[in-house]
Amino acid sequence: MNKKQLRQQIKQRLLHMTKEERKKKETIIHDILFQQHLWQTAQVIGITISRQIEIDTKCIIERAWQEGKKVAIPKCDVTTKQMTFREIRSFQETGRSFFDLYEPIVEETREVQKDEIELLFVPGLAFVRKGYRLGYGGGYYDRYLVDFPNDTISLAYDCQIVSTLPVEQHDIPVQMIITNEGIVVCENE
Numbered sequence: 612m613n614k615k616q617l618r619q620q621i622k623q624r625l626l627h628m629t630k631e632e633r634k635k636k637e638t639i640i641h642d643i644l645f646q647q648h649l650w651q652t653a654q655v656i657g658i659t660i661s662r663q664i665e666i667d668t669k670c671i672i673e674r675a676w677q678e679g680k681k682v683a684i685p686k687c688d689v690t691t692k693q694m695t696f697r698e699i700r701s702f703q704e705t706g707r708s709f710f711d712l713y714e715p716i717v718e719e720t721r722e723v724q725k726d727e728i729e730l731l732f733v734p735g736l737a738f739v740r741k742g743y744r745l746g747y748g749g750g751y752y753d754r755y756l757v758d759f760p761n762d763t764i765s766l767a768y769d770c771q772i773v774s775t776l777p778v779e780q781h782d783i784p785v786q787m788i789i790t791n792e793g794i795v796v797c798e799n800e
């Protein structure tokens with residue numbers, strides 16, 4: 612199966628989950644996350660604002676603010692396919708952008724440098740247990756991760772874990788995946 616077909620297949624799986632199933636699994640994933648030392652000690656997190664089929668990140672962002680953490684979200688440059696992260700202090704500092712994404716409002720936010728982000732949440736559609744992932748096809752995270760120096764984590768429903776993925780030269784694995792079935796520590800060789 613090629614990447615495009617695989618994306619379609621996983622999207623279908625996600626769309627077929629019932630509201631109850633989704634909520635139940637989401638709660639488990641959030642609970643596991645908040646128990647992690649990695650979470651508890653991170654002072655600055657990098658995270659996206661979730662869309663329909665993605666695991667809810669708004670409550671993660673709110674929890675981060677409650678715990679005094681700083682929250683940075685990406686702003687994509689569609690021509691260079693690069694991202695920069697900017698700190699948001701409330702959802703009012705975000706605006707709807709391309710592709711139905713919410714991005715930081717540049718005039719109201721400051722840029723957060725890569726090395727300031729202590730824990731980066733990496734979105735994806737499908738994952739293998741070694742940490743390799745299939746994204747939405749922009750290549751934004753693959754580029755961003757090239758010289759990212761700190762911890763990376765992904766959140767996924769069990770149905771997003773697959774046994775194989777077409778791995779390419781530029782793919783960089785995440786260090787940890789949290790699913791509703793537990794934690795996967797990805798061993799990088």
Ligand SMILES: Nc1nc2c(c(=O)[nH]1)N(C=O)[C@@H](CNc1ccc(C(=O)N[C@@H](CCC(=O)O)C(=O)O)cc1)CN2
Nearest residue numbers: 659660661662685687710712734746747748749751752
């Ligand atoms: N909530 C959320 N925000 C996010 C991401 C995400 O996965 N989730 N991203 C995670 O990376 C970045 C945006 N990712 C994007 C990925 C693809 C395309 C895009 O234009 N896709 C084309 C197909 C491109 C291709 O196949 O070459 C399209 O669907 O038409 C845009 C943004 C940053 N923000």
Ligand SMILES: Nc1ncnc2c1ncn2[C@@H]1O[C@H](COP(=O)(O)OP(=O)(O)OP(=O)(O)O)[C@@H](O)[C@H]1O
Nearest residue numbers: 734744745746747748749750751752753754757781
């Ligand atoms: N480090 C990189 N440098 C240059 N081009 C890259 C890099 N990483 C990915 N690309 C290019 O970006 C495009 C999308 O890559 P890919 O299909 O792996 O995206 P993805 O993993 O689904 O997306 P994302 O990383 O945003 O989640 C491809 O054309 C790929 O060649």
